[in-house]
Amino acid sequence: MDKSSLPLAITMGCPVGIGPEIILKFFALSRNWTSLPFPVVVIGDRKILEWCRRSLNIPASIADWKPGDVLQEGVIPVFEPEISPVLNCSLLQWGSPDKATGLAMARYIETAVELTQREVLGGIITCPIAKSTLNMAGYAYPGHTEMLAALCKTSNYAMMMAGEKLRVTLVTIHTGLAQVPQALSIEKIMHLIRLTADSLQSDFGISSPRIAVAGLNPHAGEDGLFGDEEKTMILPAIGKMKKIGCNVDGPYPPDTLFYKAAGGAFDAVVCMYHDQGLIPFKLLHFEDGVNVTIGLPVVRTSVDHGTAYDIAGQGKADPASLVAAVNMAASIVTRRSMGKKWKK
Secondary structure (H helix, E strand, O other): OOHHHOOEEEEOOOOOOOHHHHHHHHHHHOOOHHHOOOOEEEEOOHHHHHHHHHHHOOOOEEEEOOOOOOOOOOEEEEEOOOOOOOOOHHHOOOOOOOHHHHHHHHHHHHHHHHHHHOOOOOEEEEOOOOHHHHHHOOOOOOOHHHHHHHHOOOOOOEEEEEOOOOEEEEOOOOOOHHHHHHHOOHHHHHHHHHHHHHHHHHOOOOOOOOEEEEOOOHHHHOOOOOOOHHHHHHHHHHHHHHHOOOOEEEEEOHHHHHHHHHOOOOOEEEEOOHHHHHHHHHHHHOOOOEEEEEOOOOOEEEEOOOOOOOOOOOOOOOOHHHHHHHHHHHHHHHHHHHOOOOOO
């Protein structure tokens, strides 16, 4: 089925974070959304959105939606999954999550994946959740990405942070810095290079992607003076991927690599650990960056920020990252529907 004809879903994220606010602001910025190639529906709680609308005085018309309903111009369509316990707005406070809000945000994600796998929806855009609250609700995942991979029953996935100037992927994600060297391997680095190349071609339309690999150590190890991971793992992985036709090079010293990549020398940078890639990325794309889960059988993009509990319910949240995430999801669904794949 051509998923480019299906609506996209925005999951509401944590009900007492900034997810409801940026959703309302997204629709306020997109008055003619039903005429877009990809109409958007919200997987969330209509009462929470109404509460947010009243609290912040955001003009909006909100209505229940179910698969098959015709989308109405100027009306925000909301699909409400069954959730127990039912959220009571009179007992909730902005910025104060609890087990009930954790259960709700998990159910939004589960429902979005289910409807996408059934080809009722074409792709998923997620608003932020709180990992600690997710765990409080009994979901033992370190984050959104891992939960989505488990729901899709795949281990073939990775996080890509994508913006106009820079794209980064991460060999290790939620791993303590002291454990990173032991968590790396030739196979893991090769796997991520391959996933990155696949995504750049099939999801971003780059026919011959140029991939740079960052070293783990200062100066990419300085020929072993500052560490040997470059020699023992990163170089062998790059060499093997080159042999099967991947346009990849490195390892490059991290302190200069991101400047070159942001200037257009590379289409993506494969990074060894979380902050190595996320610090330069957010420096450039703090407001408009997009988190893309590559490798999944469903399209998933996300805002690149958290729940921002400190400003929740205050009208200060910026919807720019959500706008970018919706646009990128629509673009990826279109390209995947064309069926182009990178061939090794």
